[in-house]
Amino acid sequence: MGTTQAIVDILTSTLGLGKRGQSLGPESPLMGDIPEFDSMAVVTVVAAIEDQFDILFEDDEINGSVFETVGSLSDFVDHKLAA
Template sequence: MQLEEVKAVLVDVLNLGDAGASLGPDSPLLGALPELDSMAVVSVIAALEERFGIMVDDDDISASTFATLGSLSAFVADKQAQ
């Protein structure tokens, strides 16, 4: 399941450890996870690009993309479909 793969990338890049296990589709990300700062967003995007074989342009990124785990997973799915 793609959501689980996106979650695994987040847990790995942000070093969330066991705390990442409770993340679900509706879990808030940006503003809710102190580990997810502006530098971490860049690292997460790079990891998602590598893991899923996608290219993310700066114009593609908005706060809504990182609102929840579900919105981030949907963003990745959209990029893969392009």
């Protein structure tokens, strides 16, 4: 499973998106577009990503540009995995 699909799966399960999660792709906007994706959900999603990929988000890495789209979040995770 690729990073993007894993991110979609995490978002779908963490946010309880059900079938709406199936429509998520790399260009899908996150912040401001998915009502369930609020500040509390960001914490939950970050924790799930950290667990799944065995990476850590630094506090200064959690910003709007990382969470702009599914693709930007996936790219960020790929960058962390390559480091």
